[in-house]
Amino acid sequence: MSESLAGKAAALDAADELAKHRELFALDDDTVYLDGNSLGALPRHVPARMQEVIAHEWGELRIRSWDESGWWTAPERIGDRIAPLVGAAPGRIVVGDSTSVNVFKALVAAVRLAPSERDEILVDESTFPTDGYVAGSAARMTGRAVRPVAPGEMAAAAGPRTAAILVNHVDYRTGRLHDLPGITAAAHAAGALTVWDLCHSAGALPVGLEAHGVDFAVGCTYKYLNGGPGSPAYLYVRGDHQGSFDSPLPGWNSHEDPFGMRGEYVPGSGAVRGRVGTPDILSMLALESALDVWTGVSIDSVRAKSLALTDFFLECVAAYVPEGRVTSVTPAAHGERGSQVALRCDDAGSVMAALIAAGVVGDYRRPDVLRFGFTPLYVGFGDAERAARTLSTALG
């Protein structure tokens, strides 16, 4: 072990104002958990809250809980808890469904706002697959064509034929942070609307949805928001689009009068319009409880620690791993980096299996990428040093 890097890690951990938050999570000190960019860790207090929800709200109050326990209003109430983390105003975010479903709602609604001569949808060519699949279907439904574009060329590609642009804020494979302010501004200058997928940025870095005038955004809550496996996703609709948001999935829960049970669909107003059917209350309330860990935490401090952690991990990898054995595909520039480090090596699958066996949990993305996610609320600098040291052993 390098005493200097271990010592540096200890000093950084001692000075880390977020270090105390690790105690809020169910984590053991034998494991270095660097997979919060796939499934966030469990906040310790959530099981007790879920016990109460199940035993009391469901078990005893039963149907009364829709009103008395606030179940009916949970999608917008929890949306308002997520809002400050992504720079959204209150009343703009609804929680529910999966990210895939929300990409569909947002993208079709965006295209429906565009004149018919705008016949193309730009999608980042390195997109997470689900977004690409959904965009293809949305294009067929709306009589448009998908044009894949490199994220770096997206701003220049937007033009008079562009109806909407769908971009991942952070690339799931490389950890590259895309230029949300620049692409959004260029899209608007070209008369196009933007849909941003925040799965890999929300809870890890400031997004600034209102500040940058983003039209629509979606994201999951099971990564950096720690909502649990399959926890519901969310949909953001900018305030001035809410009244014209024409959902391709108009369910009874988004009706202006759901219990009127009317044959004619009349959309509700505000974030409610993004709902579809009955919300998945147990997962939703687990997410609501999980969001308590953000009390008193600023997203700017999370970002500062995230960059320090990923910098330090890269420094340890450079010190411990023979040169050329792995190649970072994550940008070195802070302005282009999310909260993960992705390292390329030919035998990535077996290397990650060895790492996991040694207690360092990252993940492997075929064919050759080792992913290490850094969740600033519970990952420390000592974890980063141990992960790099274990990696050097796993690489043989």
Ligand SMILES: Cc1ncc(COP(=O)(O)O)c(C=O)c1O
């Ligand atoms: C960028 C991105 N978008 C979408 C998804 C898929 O979301 P869901 O499974 O909630 O539909 C994921 C991860 O699974 C993702 O990383």
Ligand SMILES: Nc1c(O)cccc1C(=O)C[C@H](N)C(=O)O
């Ligand atoms: N959603 C997932 C799941 O249900 C099982 C396993 C992994 C996931 C993920 O979230 C994968 C993740 N979006 C990724 O960036 O690869």
